[in-house]
Amino acid sequence: MAKGNKYGTHRVIEPKGTLPQPALKISNDTTIFDNEILIDVDYLNIDSASFTQLKEEAGGDIEKIKDKILKIVQERGKMQNPVTGSGGMLIGKVEKIGDDLKDTVDINVGDRIASLVSLSLTPLKIEKILGINPDIDRVEIEGKAILFESGIYAKLPEDMEATLALAALDVAGAPAQVKNLVKEGDTVLILGATGKSGLMCSYMAKKMVGTKGKVIGQARNHARAKFLRETEFCHEAIIADVLNPTNVLEETLKANDGSEVDVAINCLSIPNSELSSILPVKDKGIVYFFSMATSFTKAALGAEGIGKDVTMIIGNGYTKNHAQITLDLLRESKTLRTIFEQKYKK
Amino acid sequence: MAKGNKYGTHRVIEPKGTLPQPALKISNDTTIFDNEILIDVDYLNIDSASFTQLKEEAGGDIEKIKDKILKIVQERGKMQNPVTGSGGMLIGKVEKIGDDLKDTVDINVGDRIASLVSLSLTPLKIEKILGINPDIDRVEIEGKAILFESGIYAKLPEDMEATLALAALDVAGAPAQVKNLVKEGDTVLILGATGKSGLMCSYMAKKMVGTKGKVIGQARNHARAKFLRETEFCHEAIIADVLNPTNVLEETLKANDGSEVDVAINCLSIPNSELSSILPVKDKGIVYFFSMATSFTKAALGAEGIGKDVTMIIGNGYTKNHAQITLDLLRESKTLRTIFEQKYKK
Numbered sequence: 001m002a003k004g005n006k007y008g009t010h011r012v013i014e015p016k017g018t019l020p021q022p023a024l025k026i027s028n029d030t031t032i033f034d035n036e037i038l039i040d041v042d043y044l045n046i047d048s049a050s051f052t053q054l055k056e057e058a059g060g061d062i063e064k065i066k067d068k069i070l071k072i073v074q075e076r077g078k079m080q081n082p083v084t085g086s087g088g089m090l091i092g093k094v095e096k097i098g099d100d101l102k103d104t105v106d107i108n109v110g111d112r113i114a115s116l117v118s119l120s121l122t123p124l125k126i127e128k129i130l131g132i133n134p135d136i137d138r139v140e141i142e143g144k145a146i147l148f149e150s151g152i153y154a155k156l157p158e159d160m161e162a163t164l165a166l167a168a169l170d171v172a173g174a175p176a177q178v179k180n181l182v183k184e185g186d187t188v189l190i191l192g193a194t195g196k197s198g199l200m201c202s203y204m205a206k207k208m209v210g211t212k213g214k215v216i217g218q219a220r221n222h223a224r225a226k227f228l229r230e231t232e233f234c235h236e237a238i239i240a241d242v243l244n245p246t247n248v249l250e251e252t253l254k255a256n257d258g259s260e261v262d263v264a265i266n267c268l269s270i271p272n273s274e275l276s277s278i279l280p281v282k283d284k285g286i287v288y289f290f291s292m293a294t295s296f297t298k299a300a301l302g303a304e305g306i307g308k309d310v311t312m313i314i315g316n317g318y319t320k321n322h323a324q325i326t327l328d329l330l331r332e333s334k335t336l337r338t339i340f341e342q343k344y345k346k
Numbered sequence: 347m348a349k350g351n352k353y354g355t356h357r358v359i360e361p362k363g364t365l366p367q368p369a370l371k372i373s374n375d376t377t378i379f380d381n382e383i384l385i386d387v388d389y390l391n392i393d394s395a396s397f398t399q400l401k402e403e404a405g406g407d408i409e410k411i412k413d414k415i416l417k418i419v420q421e422r423g424k425m426q427n428p429v430t431g432s433g434g435m436l437i438g439k440v441e442k443i444g445d446d447l448k449d450t451v452d453i454n455v456g457d458r459i460a461s462l463v464s465l466s467l468t469p470l471k472i473e474k475i476l477g478i479n480p481d482i483d484r485v486e487i488e489g490k491a492i493l494f495e496s497g498i499y500a501k502l503p504e505d506m507e508a509t510l511a512l513a514a515l516d517v518a519g520a521p522a523q524v525k526n527l528v529k530e531g532d533t534v535l536i537l538g539a540t541g542k543s544g545l546m547c548s549y550m551a552k553k554m555v556g557t558k559g560k561v562i563g564q565a566r567n568h569a570r571a572k573f574l575r576e577t578e579f580c581h582e583a584i585i586a587d588v589l590n591p592t593n594v595l596e597e598t599l600k601a602n603d604g605s606e607v608d609v610a611i612n613c614l615s616i617p618n619s620e621l622s623s624i625l626p627v628k629d630k631g632i633v634y635f636f637s638m639a640t641s642f643t644k645a646a647l648g649a650e651g652i653g654k655d656v657t658m659i660i661g662n663g664y665t666k667n668h669a670q671i672t673l674d675l676l677r678e679s680k681t682l683r684t685i686f687e688q689k690y691k692k
Contacts, residue, residue, distance in 0.1 A: 005592075007592075007625075007651075007652050009592060017587070017589060017590040017592075017593070018589070018590075018591070018618070018621075019591055019592075019621050019625075019648070019651070019652070020651065021621070021644070021647050021648050021651040022618055022620070022621065022644055022648070084643065085641065085643040085644060085647070086643055086647060087647065116650075117650060117651050117653070118647045118650055118651055120647050120651070121647070121651040150652050150653050151653070152653045173650065241363070243361075243363060243364070244363035244364075245364070245365055246351075246353075246355060246363075246365075247363070272364070272368055274368070275364075275365050275367070275368060279353075279365075283666070289642070289660075292642075292643055292646065294642045295431065295642060296635070296638075296640045296641060296642040296645075296660060297430065297431035297432055297638055298367070298368055298431060299642075299660050300638065300660050300661055300662060300663060301367050301431070301432060301433065301464045301466050301467070301663065302365070302367050302368065303660075303662045303663070303664060304462075304463060304464055304519065304662060304663030304664040305353075305365070305366065305367040305463050305464055305466070305467040306353050306365070306496050307463065307496050307497070307498045307664050308662075308664065309662070309664060309665045309666050310662065311659060311662070312659065312660035312662060313657060313658065313659055313660070314635075314642060314645050314646050314649075314658035314659070314660060315646055316646060316649045316650060316654075316655070316656065316657070316658060317646060317647065317649070317650030318649060318650040318653050318654065318655060319655045320629070320655050
């Protein structure tokens, strides 16, 4: 087989000239090019915003969700939710490595890996859906996927179960970016602190701010706030309605001696929380949107509308060493690992 | 009248608890609160992405565009395009200043001002549309608008015509942000360099990079590239199709001695150009999206999909002193002023 494009453009069917992620349809032919890797897939971890949308559209009916997933993959050649545009990731065994890559990659046929590029651009063919676990957005399948030369992946670690590693790697970009963004002494607000990425970000932020900074975690009710306090990942837990920006602002000010915060990190997976992220941040501060439910225009116009001079950053799922950084958090914190084992590894 | 909320939440009709920008409907009652300002509006400058959408939906028919604008404002109490979510800005005379603001604002009744907050959150009542100039996205009206306490505005300068100042202020956030972002010696790619914000950003970027840096401006055809070269705002002009990321990458590499750039600035007003902005940037570089047509998920997943460790920033229409910084560019550069007078001031 010939060499394909590094970014996979050779598999784009429609529209021509685009890359696989924005493409409407890509080829999921399982005959690989010389610079591709064929994966025998075990699990898909559907992106949280996507799975929430699928669940709502299907009225919670698992069979309808299955049908919808099969239909999407058949139409697009990839598991990209047409409404949210997002994907997720997968776990599988390396089945075949293209000739051009054999000497350069650090994996072998038979290795178990997690793909760290989004399903929204990964050629995928599903033979059969074996089961769906809606509590953790996980779909067990028989099928094949293809990684391009530019594709990133992580060999699954031997000191933890695959499903645990996958749950963590799914949000790997978030804590790794927090490590880059948050500085010693910062005050940080984490919206959605009790969720999967929120817990990771809270833990990392608390490490980064040191003894002089403060991490404030938002929870949506008393039970969640109690849980968050028990983790000790945040200095303060606040209860606030993220669809009510002034409520979020007021609760943040109460928890921060009347001051706005240096950094806000949005780890929610629900829409319309842009202003709740912007309003509590001081001028020249940073708002980091990790949520895939973020609207670009709502953020841009929201900040302008209230005259806030803040830097708003689009969460990039990739940053250097993000898989390592994230897996190390599970090794470092027993509390974090226990929560992940109980809540996300099923 | 009582005092309203600083951010205008007292005028939100639906849904309750939100701020005026994300709200579906706000009150455009022209009786002002004590901390509001009433404006007698002369012109609306519709946001470029919004106007393009309105024009396309109406098939270019001016009367249909008028009807659509009237319908939107009647339904929402503000001129916010339901498809793009974006607004624009306005010029008008100060008609009334609320009692609470009289001593704190630096404007008087009768002053001519431009609002620097988006129309997407500004209460607006249109009595009559007097005319539309589709070449410059401008709508002449009879009507009233209201500015909240947090609203920002600029008194129109006396050394240039109102319509010229408005054209520049409409994109004021862009060059002011470029001033903050771009450093001496940087290589910078401007996508959409021949448009209104693109010209401003190119000029500012060239100032900032100094003699050791390089500014590369993208144009869509030979005529546009020729025009861009004549301005001398960029060191290099490239012709590339922004819907074809690999084409943009290749042309950028050619113009930059084979290297990726430090910063890319997206000044386009068309969708699906996220990857064309990300692909030509080096790892740890910056992508600045000023275009309101940017999709959050396409940017986030696009960068992850190609394994690019770049910082992606959401264009904030507001940054400190942005009006002053932008108007000063017109004073400084005769070329820029002449282009703005010929193309945007009609």
